[in-house]
Amino acid sequence: MAAGRYLDSVLLGYFPKKPALPANAPFGAQVTRVCSVSHCINGPANEWIQHWTHNDWGYYDTPGAALAILDGLPDAAEFRLFAYRLLPAYFDGDGVRHEIELAPGEPPVVPLDASFRSIGFDVVSRGISAYFECSPLSCNGMAKEVAGVNEDCLLPTLEAAVSFAERCAREQPEPGAYYVLEVFEQHKP
Secondary structure (H helix, E strand, O other), rough: OOOOOOOOOOOEEEEOOOOOOOOOOOOOOOOOOOOOOHHHHHOOOOOOHHHHHOOOOOEOOOHHHHHHOOOOOOOOOOOOEEEEEEEEEEEEEOEEEEEOOOOOOOOOOOOOOOOOEEEEEEEEEEOOOOOOOOOHHHHOOHHHOOOOOOOOOOOOOOHHHHHHHHHHHHHOOOOOOEEEEEEEEOOOO
């Protein structure tokens, strides 16, 4: 379902990335590609930020704006278009959930269309940067020790992601607060 699995989530935007699986990746045999929120392993187009067309969350408000950063790149065909929905909360160092208040229509992102499919949930840190930083499942290799991680190095349910976010907030595999995002990938017929 393109609308997401939880009603209070907020669509933050779109971003083109190359799904990757590094050689000798410590993720477990079930992981065939990494589609994490983080840019650490499945990175963005070089110099994407220099376009300065992204929103305050570091994403693009429309699929077209996201794909425009690939114009002229020789490897543009290797990128896939993803979209990200945020559970409007973060988990602090004690694993306590804190709600995030966003104004209606913030950010002003074009809604997902039927070509986007949910591929799972990621947990990501945010501490020193304006944008999301590390995804412990991929960046820290925790996918190998967490039950249920799927082929995209994501968690299959919101409940599993919230539980993992609480754990990461307490254990701090990377510094900062932890957030839960649902990851969507555009599938073309």
